[in-house]
Amino acid sequence: MAFLDVTNCTKNFGGLLAVNDVTFSVKEGELLGLIGPNGAGKTTMFNMISGVYKPTTGQIVYRGRFHIHALNTHRICHIGIARTYQVVKPFLNMTILKNVLVGAYFGKRGVLKRDATKIAQEVLEFTGLWERREEIAGSLNVPSRKRLEIARALATQPDLLLLDEVMAGLNPAETQKTMGLVKQIQERGVTIIMIEHVMQAVMGLSERIIVLNYGEIIAEGTPEEVANNPEVIKAYLGD
Amino acid sequence: MKRISKLQIFYFLIVLFLFLLPLFIHNQYVIHLGIMTFLFITIAIGWNVLGGYTGQISFGHASFFGIGAYTTAILWLRMGIHPLLTIPLGGLLAAAFGVLWGYPLLRLRGYFFAIATIGVGEATRVLASFWESLTGGSSGLTLPVPKVFSKVPFYYEMLIIAFLVFLLSVWVYHSKFGLGLFAIKDDIDASETLGINTPLYKILALALSGFIVGIGGSFYAQYIFYVEPGDVFSFEKSVNLILINIVGGVGTIFGPVFGALIFLVLQEFVLVLFPNLHLLVYGLLLVLIIIYQPNGLAGLIAFVKRKIGKKKRVGGT
Numbered sequence: 033m034a035f036l037d038v039t040n041c042t043k044n045f046g047g048l049l050a051v052n053d054v055t056f057s058v059k060e061g062e063l064l065g066l067i068g069p070n071g072a073g074k075t076t077m078f079n080m081i082s083g084v085y086k087p088t089t090g091q092i093v094y095r096g097r098f099h100i101h102a103l104n105t106h107r108i109c110h111i112g113i114a115r116t117y118q119v120v121k122p123f124l125n126m127t128i129l130k131n132v133l134v135g136a137y138f139g140k141r142g143v144l145k146r147d148a149t150k151i152a153q154e155v156l157e158f159t160g161l162w163e164r165r166e167e168i169a170g171s172l173n174v175p176s177r178k179r180l181e182i183a184r185a186l187a188t189q190p191d192l193l194l195l196d197e198v199m200a201g202l203n204p205a206e207t208q209k210t211m212g213l214v215k216q217i218q219e220r221g222v223t224i225i226m227i228e229h230v231m232q233a234v235m236g237l238s239e240r241i242i243v244l245n246y247g248e249i250i251a252e253g254t255p256e257e258v259a260n261n262p263e264v265i266k267a268y269l270g271d
Numbered sequence: 272m273k274r275i276s277k278l279q280i281f282y283f284l285i286v287l288f289l290f291l292l293p294l295f296i297h298n299q300y301v302i303h304l305g306i307m308t309f310l311f312i313t314i315a316i317g318w319n320v321l322g323g324y325t326g327q328i329s330f331g332h333a334s335f336f337g338i339g340a341y342t343t344a345i346l347w348l349r350m351g352i353h354p355l356l357t358i359p360l361g362g363l364l365a366a367a368f369g370v371l372w373g374y375p376l377l378r379l380r381g382y383f384f385a386i387a388t389i390g391v392g393e394a395t396r397v398l399a400s401f402w403e404s405l406t407g408g409s410s411g412l413t414l415p416v417p418k419v420f421s422k423v424p425f426y427y428e429m430l431i432i433a434f435l436v437f438l439l440s441v442w443v444y445h446s447k448f449g450l451g452l453f454a455i456k457d458d459i460d461a462s463e464t465l466g467i468n469t470p471l472y473k474i475l476a477l478a479l480s481g482f483i484v485g486i487g488g489s490f491y492a493q494y495i496f497y498v499e500p501g502d503v504f505s506f507e508k509s510v511n512l513i514l515i516n517i518v519g520g521v522g523t524i525f526g527p528v529f530g531a532l533i534f535l536v537l538q539e540f541v542l543v544l545f546p547n548l549h550l551l552v553y554g555l556l557l558v559l560i561i562i563y564q565p566n567g568l569a570g571l572i573a574f575v576k577r578k579i580g581k582k583k584r585v586g587g588t
Contacts, residue, residue, distance in 0.1 A: 082464060109466035117464075123457035134454045137447050138466035145447065188466055 034096075035060040035223055036081070036192060041090035043076050043247075050076040052247040053090070058192075063214075063224045065238030065255070067231075069267055073247040074227045075118055078194050081225075082115040083108040094192070110141055114190035116181040118197045118227070124170035128161055128180055131169050132187045139188025151187055159183040159213065175206050182213065192223045199230040207233060235259065243267065289430055293423045302422045306494065308535050309426075309433035310487055311515065315527030316440045317483030318512040323522035324449060325476040326456030327377065328385045330509050331392030335365040335481040337399060337504035339488025344412045344498045345405065354493040355428075358486055365485025366478040373477040377470065380459070389506075396504035411499025414492065425494050432490060436483055437528070443479070444524050452476050456522070484512075514553065518560055520567030529568040 034057035043051040051073040058064050066074050079085040081092055083105040092100040098111050114135075123131050129152060136151040137143050143151070156162040161176075161183055169180060178198050185193060195214065199207050211233050218224055228234040234241065235255040243251040243258055245267040251258050258264055293302060314336060322328050339361035346352040346360065376387045400409040443449045451472045454462040463469050492498045502508075511534065519530025533556070541549040564571045 084460070084464070104468070105463040106466045106468045109464060115464055117461070121458045121461035123454055123461065125457055126453065130450065130453075134450060134462070134467070135465045137450060138454075138462075140466070148447075184461075184465065 034058060035062075035094070037093045037096075038077075038081070039091050039093070041077075041080060041087045041092060043073070043080060043085060044088040049247050051080070051087075051244075054244070054247070054249055055090075056242055056249065056252065058223060058225060060223055061218070061221060063218050063226065063237055063239050065234040065241040066225055066227045066244065067229070067234055067241060067258075068244035068250075071246075072244040074244055075196060076247075077244070078115060078196055078225075078227065082113060082194060106138070109139055109188055109190075112189070112191035113194070114139070114185040114188045114192070115194035116178075116185050116196050116198055118200070120174075120177045120181045122169035122172070122177055122180055122184075124168075126169055127166050128169060128172075128183075129156065129165035131180055132156055132161075132165075132183050135184040135187030136189075139190070151189065155183050155187045158216075159186070174201050175203075178202065179210070179213075182210075182217075186217065190222060192225070193217065195224060195226045195228075197227055197229060199228055199233045202230075211237060286434065290427075293426055299422055302426050304535065304539060306422065306426050306429050308531055309429040310491060310494075311511075311531035311535060312528050313429070313433045313436045313490075314484045314487035315512055315515040315519070315531050316436050317480050317487065319516050319522065319527045320440065320443060320452075320483065321476050321480035322513065323516055323526065324443065324452040324456065325473060326522075327473060327476070328513070329388040329477075329480075330385055330506075330513070331388035331390070331395070332480070332484050332512050333504050333506065333508035334392050334395035335369065335484035336488035336491070336508055337395060337498075337500065338365045338368050339485030339490075340492035340498045340503040341399065341406055341412075341488075342485070343489040343492040344414055347493070348412060348414060354489075357493075358432075358489045361489030361492075362482040362486040365488070366482040369477045369481030370474055373474050377473045377477065388509075392504070392506060392509050396500050396506075399500040399504055406500065409500055411497060411502075414496040414498075416496045425490075429490055429494075432486060436486070439483075440527075441524055448472070448475070453522075514557060516567070518557060518567055520569030523566065523569035525572075526567050526569045529572075533568070 036058040038054060038056050041051055041054045068074055080087050083100055083103060086101050094100055100108060132152045132155055133148055136148040156165055159179055159182060182198055199210055202210060207230060214237055238255055241255055241258045242249055243264050250263045250267060251261040318332050342361035342364050343354055343357040346357045347354045372391050376384060379387055399406045451467045454467060455469055455472060459469055488503060515530035515534045516526055518533055520526030537549055537553055541552050560567060
């Protein structure tokens with residue numbers, strides 16, 4: 033039994049087949065890349081794993097005993113699955129610290145104030161936001177918001193972290209920094225699935241890559257295997 | 272031991288002043304104004320917990336006020352229960368009523384929820400007008416006025432209620448519960464993914480909000496000695512709660528306090544000086560605040576404080 037098992041998952045939006053009969057599994061501690069052209073169904077896949085959508089058919093099982101479709105979204109967070117949003121969703125009127133405190137307080141059940149504060153400080157120091165903790169999230173630029181999005185997800189103390197395009201819109205230096213951060217998160221024992229369009233990042237970080245196109249898996253393998261797969265090249269560049 | 276700041280001394284002096292006021296002011300009208308101010312502060316705080324903290328704008332809060340008022344009236348009149356004892360019951364019944372309609376309606380988001388609450392408020396008023404056997408219909412219920420009547424006990428009663436409710440709102444503001452409510456207000460989807468049980472939190476906020484407003488209604492009935500649907504359930508009352516909070520500062524601790532003060536001052540003084548014009552004055556104030564200071568008076572004060580703080584720092588170094 034794998035860490036996360038996605039079995040025959042299909043998501044249908046009133047006739048639009050966003051994800052079609054997808055099956056894959058994730059090992060504990062792995063860093064899995066999820067790539068594919070726009071509209072391939074990557075974010076829909078994330079939405080199903082994090083419980084925002086329920087699959088039309090098929091099932092997702094976490095740690096062999098949690099059936100994702102039977103749980104409310106907040107419960108999925110409590111069992112250790114956290115995500116970031118592609119279009120970041122910071123709490124705009126709160127400070128960076130409070131944003132992260134929300135994750136620390138509510139990510140697991142029964143966290144006390146003292147512990148939440150400690151977790152928040154630790155996460156903010158880890159992500160390099162501690163010095164800026166009193167800044168209001170609404171006043172941050174996009175790279176900082178993306179970093180906050182990661183920090184807030186980490187504060188829920190996840191075992192599985194879903195990163196949705198955290199490098200998009202970053203300059204090369206910021207991309208390098210974020211790549212280092214993702215690597216460090218994995219080294220702490222967090223399993224990561226990463227959707228990414230920045231090839232340098234996804235090829236450099238992932239141990240294994242799954243390629244989606246029109247809602248179906250067209251390739252799976254190491255970064256080298258996937259990069260040389262003719263199907264993948266066709267999907268990205270056309271005939 | 273923590274050092275006591277100047278601000279804390281200032282707050283303490285204000286509370287002390289309010290407690291001593293009836294000892295040297297014997298003008299019944301001033302006492303009455305005080306009572307009404309405390310009442311409006313209380314119910315405005317109630318609205319703020321749901322509308323300001325959680326971001327769920329309700330146009331139906333008069334229903335809580337009315338239920339609190341009728342609970343007291345009916346229990347006192349029909350069952351002879353001492354009115355003071357009915358205050359928590361009025362609050363609890365209002366909270367239960369909130370859970371009843373909140374369960375289906377809180378699934379609606381933003382404007383849709385706001386519009387639905389208009390329906391709740393009006394439906395409750397109509398129900399109270401026609402359920403004559405229970406509520407006495409649209410002519411209302413008259414409660415027994417005692418022979419010797421002083422406003423001072425009511426003054427203390429309402430002051431203590433307002434004070435406790437204020438402290439409760441401060442506690443909620445800084446608590447884990449409050450953090451969850453503010454998170455829901457900013458982004459409900461992110462809140463849910465970060466582990467907040469958003470349906471539960473919203474309904475708890477509504478119940479607390481209803482409880483506070485219900486207490487206010489319960490007090491109102493025993494102070495005015497008369498309840499009628501057109502008064503306690505009026506749409507105007509619901510709207511007033513929103514106006515008070517907007518003027519004072521939605522989602523702030525002191526917003527409902529400032530808002531209620533301004534509201535009553537305007538209502539009492541401008542109404543006497545220019546009858547029919549007081550709503551115009553209030554409307555003008557509202558427009559000015561929404562344009563220039565969307566965070567209300569509380570926001571304005573915070574802004575001025577920051578300015579002064581900056582000047583001090585610049586001057587000091």
